[in-house]
Amino acid sequence: MDEMRKGDSKVGTTGRGIGPDYKDKADRIGIRMIDLFLPYSKLYKKVSYIVEKHNEEFKLHGCPTFDVDAMMYSCSRWKEALGSYICNVSRYLDTWVGTDKKIVIEGAQSIWLDLDWGDYPFVTSSNPNSSGTLSGAGIAPIYVKDIIGVAKAHNSRVGEGPFETEDSSFVGDVIREVAHEFGTTTGRPRRCGHFDLVRFKAAVKRLGVTKINLNHLDSIGIVGNVLRDKFETENGIAICTSYKYDGGIIDYLPEDCEVTGFHPIPIYEHKFDGWTIPEDCSSYEDLPEEAKRFVETIEQAVGVPIVYLGIGADNSKTIVRQVV
Numbered sequence: 001m002d003e004m005r006k007g008d009s010k011v012g013t014t015g016r017g018i019g020p021d022y023k024d025k026a027d028r029i030g031i032r033m034i035d036l037f038l039p040y041s042k043l044y045k046k047v048s049y050i051v052e053k054h055n056e057e058f059k060l061h062g063c064p065t066f067d068v069d070a071m072m073y074s075c076s077r078w079k080e081a082l083g084s085y086i087c088n089v090s091r092y093l094d095t096w097v098g099t100d101k102k103i104v105i106e107g108a109q110s111i112w113l114d115l116d117w118g119d120y121p122f123v124t125s126s127n128p129n130s131s132g133t134l135s136g137a138g139i140a141p142i143y144v145k146d147i148i149g150v151a152k153a154h155n156s157r158v159g160e161g162p163f164e165t166e167d168s169s170f171v172g173d174v175i176r177e178v179a180h181e182f183g184t185t186t187g188r189p190r191r192c193g194h195f196d197l198v199r200f201k202a203a204v205k206r207l208g209v210t211k212i213n214l215n216h217l218d219s220i221g222i223v224g225n226v227l228r229d230k231f232e233t234e235n236g237i238a239i240c241t242s243y244k245y246d247g248g249i250i251d252y253l254p255e256d257c258e259v260t261g262f263h264p265i266p267i268y269e270h271k272f273d274g275w276t277i278p279e280d281c282s283s284y285e286d287l288p289e290e291a292k293r294f295v296e297t298i299e300q301a302v303g304v305p306i307v308y309l310g311i312g313a314d315n316s317k318t319i320v321r322q323v324v
Helices: 002-009 018-026 033-037 040-060 069-085 088-095 130-137 170-178 195-206 217-227 289-302
Strands: 148-152 155-157 192-193 212-216 236-243 248-250 265-272 307-312 319-321
Touching: 018 248, 018 319, 033 040, 033 069, 040 069, 069 192, 088 155, 148 195, 170 192, 170 217, 195 289, 217 236, 217 289, 236 289, 236 307
Parallel strands: 148 212, 212 307
Antiparallel strands: 155 192, 236 248, 236 265, 307 319
16 A cells, blocks of 8 residues: 555565564564464454554555454464464574574575665665674574675666666666576566676675675576677676766765765676586586686675585585685
C-alpha cells in the first residue's frame, strides 16, 4: 500500500510485507515466534489489536482488510510447521560462543541496502552490515575472528536506487543473461553493470572485511567472450575506479546528489578481455591469465586478500586461495 501511494518515488520493494513487519517491531506490537505458544485467548488478543490497528488504515485508503480468525489460523499453521525449531537462541549460542567451535553468521543483502548506511530511502528495513548482523545474532564483536565480504565480479541491483555503473545497453543485457540476474523473491530482472571499485572499497572499509569471496568469475569471463565474439567489442569487461562529479574527479560516494543535481559518472581505468575457465580448474594457478589480472586488480586496490573465488554455480566450484 505504501509503495503504491509513493508513485514515482517508490523504493521498488518486493511487496512481501517486510517493511510493515519491521514497522510493527519498531512500534512494539509485533508477534514474536515464542508468542505462537501462548494460550489461544492471549494470542488472539495480540493478533486482534494488530489487525484492527492496520485495518483502520487500510479502510481509509480503500485497501482489502485482514480477518482475525484467518490470521489465527495462519499462526496455528506456523506453529505446526516451525514449532520444533523455536528455542531460546541466546541460551543456545552462549553454550558455544567463546569456545573452539566455529559459528558462521550470514548477513543477507548488501551494505547499500542498510537502513542507516545504505542508499536511503532505497534500502531495506534492517541493518545487513557486519555490526547489524552480530546484533541480530546476539554475539559480541570481541568474538569475531573474520569478516568475509562476498561480492560479484559485476554489479547488480533489483528495484530503484542509485547505480553508478549501471549499463542500460546490450552490455547490461549480456551480464543479466549470462549471470542469471533475476530477483530471487520476485523474479524481476536485475539492473546490471560493471564492477565498481569506489563502492567496493567503501563497503570493505565500513564492514571491516578481512577476507573477500569473489563470485561469478566464470560469468564475467563469458560476458567478455560474448561481447567480443557477438558484438565485436574489445576489452568489454571494465572496472570503475573513480567518478566524474560536479566538475571534478572523486574517489568516494557523494551524499549530496539530490542537492547539487549532479550524478556521478563512472571512470573506467581497467579494461579486460574475456576468458574461459577450464572444467577441471581446481586452483588459482589453473585460471586464465586475464582472470588472474582481474582478481589481482581488485585485490591490490582494496588491500584485502581475495581468498575465495566462485567459478561456477555449484558449491564445489569454489577455489580456496592461499594468500600470504
